[in-house]
Amino acid sequence: MRRCKRCHLPETYETIEFDNEGICNICKSTEHKKVIDWGARKELLDALVEKYRGKSDYDCIVPFSGGKDSTFQLYYLMKEYKLKPLVVRFNHGFMRPTVRENAERTLKLLGADFLEFTPNWKLVKRVMLEAFKRKTDFCWHCHSGIYTYPLQVAIRYNVPLLFWGEPLAEISHYYDYLNDEIEYEDETKFNMCRNLGITAEDMHGMIDSPEDPVDRRDFIPYTYPALKELKRIQYCSVCLGSFIPWDYTKNSEIIMRELGWKNDELEGVPLEINGHGEKIECFMQGARDYIKYMKRGYSRATQITAFHVRNGRMTPEQALPYVMNEGKRPPSLDVLLGYLGMTESEFNTIVRATEVSPYHHDYGRTDEAPRVWDQDLWYKEAAPDAGASNSRVYLKVV
Amino acid sequence: MLKRRVIPVLLLRGDRVVKGKQFTDYRDTGNPVMATRVYNAQAADELLFLDIEATVTGRSRLTEILSRVSEEAFMPFAVGGGIRTKADVRSLIAAGADKVVITTAAVETPEVVSEVAETFGSQCVIAGIDVRREDGRYAVYVRSGRVRTELDLQEHVRNLDRRGAGEILINSIDCDGMMGGYDLDMLACAVEATNKPVIVCGGAGNFRHLEEGLRAGAHAVACASLFHFGDNNPPRARAYLKNAGFPVKRV
Ligand SMILES: [Zn+2]
Ligand SMILES: [Zn+2]
Numbered sequence: 001m002r003r004c005k006r007c008h009l010p011e012t013y014e015t016i017e018f019d020n021e022g023i024c025n026i027c028k029s030t031e032h033k034k035v036i037d038w039g040a041r042k043e044l045l046d047a048l049v050e051k052y053r054g055k056s057d058y059d060c061i062v063p064f065s066g067g068k069d070s071t072f073q074l075y076y077l078m079k080e081y082k083l084k085p086l087v088v089r090f091n092h093g094f095m096r097p098t099v100r101e102n103a104e105r106t107l108k109l110l111g112a113d114f115l116e117f118t119p120n121w122k123l124v125k126r127v128m129l130e131a132f133k134r135k136t137d138f139c140w141h142c143h144s145g146i147y148t149y150p151l152q153v154a155i156r157y158n159v160p161l162l163f164w165g166e167p168l169a170e171i172s173h174y175y176d177y178l179n180d181e182i183e184y185e186d187e188t189k190f191n192m193c194r195n196l197g198i199t200a201e202d203m204h205g206m207i208d209s210p211e212d213p214v215d216r217r218d219f220i221p222y223t224y225p226a227l228k229e230l231k232r233i234q235y236c237s238v239c240l241g242s243f244i245p246w247d248y249t250k251n252s253e254i255i256m257r258e259l260g261w262k263n264d265e266l267e268g269v270p271l272e273i274n275g276h277g278e279k280i281e282c283f284m285q286g287a288r289d290y291i292k293y294m295k296r297g298y299s300r301a302t303q304i305t306a307f308h309v310r311n312g313r314m315t316p317e318q319a320l321p322y323v324m325n326e327g328k329r330p331p332s333l334d335v336l337l338g339y340l341g342m343t344e345s346e347f348n349t350i351v352r353a354t355e356v357s358p359y360h361h362d363y364g365r366t367d368e369a370p371r372v373w374d375q376d377l378w379y380k381e382a383a384p385d386a387g388a389s390n391s392r393v394y395l396k397v398v
Numbered sequence: 399m400l401k402r403r404v405i406p407v408l409l410l411r412g413d414r415v416v417k418g419k420q421f422t423d424y425r426d427t428g429n430p431v432m433a434t435r436v437y438n439a440q441a442a443d444e445l446l447f448l449d450i451e452a453t454v455t456g457r458s459r460l461t462e463i464l465s466r467v468s469e470e471a472f473m474p475f476a477v478g479g480g481i482r483t484k485a486d487v488r489s490l491i492a493a494g495a496d497k498v499v500i501t502t503a504a505v506e507t508p509e510v511v512s513e514v515a516e517t518f519g520s521q522c523v524i525a526g527i528d529v530r531r532e533d534g535r536y537a538v539y540v541r542s543g544r545v546r547t548e549l550d551l552q553e554h555v556r557n558l559d560r561r562g563a564g565e566i567l568i569n570s571i572d573c574d575g576m577m578g579g580y581d582l583d584m585l586a587c588a589v590e591a592t593n594k595p596v597i598v599c600g601g602a603g604n605f606r607h608l609e610e611g612l613r614a615g616a617h618a619v620a621c622a623s624l625f626h627f628g629d630n631n632p633p634r635a636r637a638y639l640k641n642a643g644f645p646v647k648r649v
Contacts, residue, residue: 011641014633014634014637015633015634015637016637016641017637017640017641018641134626134627135627135628135629136628136629137629187435187439188438188439189439190439191435191436191438191439191440192436192439192440192441192631192633193440193631193633195436197436197440197625197631198428198436199428199429199432199435199436201428201429201432202427202428202429202432202433205414205426205428205429206426206427206428295629353577353603353628354604354627354628354629354630355604356604356605356629357604357605357606358606
């Protein structure tokens, strides 16, 4: 596979393009980040905050998982601006113990009101299966709910200002820093790259059937609010990282020092390259990253070292061994198979059909990633044993 | 060089969009208005709506759906399915369509192609051809693949070209929904017979298939299953094709 000469991201990375020197567009975009007039951006943020301060029951809404980015968001807004936020969490069902503790400590130390919403698990399982069969991405409910639910809260509480964290320009080329624009978390962005191209209206029709009807109302938490509702509250939904230079390594150091935020193991990723807590909030992360590896030949270790290389914390040579040594089967896959109700060979059949050329996965590989410490604490459902039934209805997919 | 286009195809059946295999075995893939909103957000080059029940069951609520779709679609969009007369075309254009796809009528009453091209311009006429491979030759089918004609494929392409079609949409029924790649021989056959842009459809299952279609002479590659049943979207497809050396739209 062709890879970026600098950060090693391969050609199967979504929206990647290479220049004549073989450097990728994401590397190029982060270079530009250095020459943005961040002072002017900060003044924009000051003005934005003052425009909304004190106008409703809360100054803003902070969508919050308890992970490093949202914790920093909350910390920054409360310390820098003394804002009174309503903190909102969409619980996808895969919260790890350390992130729960981190969240509780953060909220207590900062002193903020917190709303948590956990959607119907039976529906979650059905949409996980459907999204996995169609898109080999079982996280439609996270991708959608995380972005839609806080907006619904914004409408209900009449709080127009929402702060998200990391800008997409950091990780993909759907947006970049080059156009000097503020990244809005709006419906266009949601449909472009958040929801797998499947809206709640679409998903409802996909799984609703006379034999097994689904109440339309079950999809309300995943539905992007109507524009006229959002306009009525004059919503403003932005990424904090558009206004201050987003450096997650530094951000993590700040929350560790100021809030006692704790890092955790990340399945499939050596701890020494993830000292700053990327993706530790979701216990399905290892399985997600594994699917990506099976399809595209890279996964989380490559993405993390690419970050470090771009930010000058690693050389391309130091990153290479991690890039070459990932893709091991994570023990969390067994937990996922339990939720999906399928065997590993059924799972492999579905993933194999969406392999991204020119990567070709070796299905004979048997190396396993180490089990993370908290796996025994996760909610589990029994998976069917291999070979029991290979002709399930849901295999009538691709 | 002309920009190469990737065109998502939406098959309308009643109020929903569906996708099947070989013109049958349809599965729900969403709501037409929301699907348009998504493709709009993803800056698709164009959209192609085909009302698969129109020819078989008569006019449906197509124009009503289209006027809601056109509120969402900022990219050009083409509509096909059951178009018989210039008046049909006029009502679709009034509902917001930029182009029309004429398939069955292009065989049964080919003068409609000329009339529409004269009235609305060639750029708004896409002549559709549904093809099955039979005993080493290509047979042209009409009425959603239900009725076989005796037409010679290349002769039919030349005829549609002469009548003023602006583009030719060639669709393989055998490959439809199978995701195993386009029928490149069929495509080459059509490309050989005309200088008009040819849109190839039926069979794309990954980005390499799109690349193969363009290398085989297609000006645009149409696909449905690729986006419905896979971890793919138009921006990713464009990035892939750009890396493969094709000029594509910058967003
Ligand atoms: Zn790079
Ligand atoms: Zn998830």
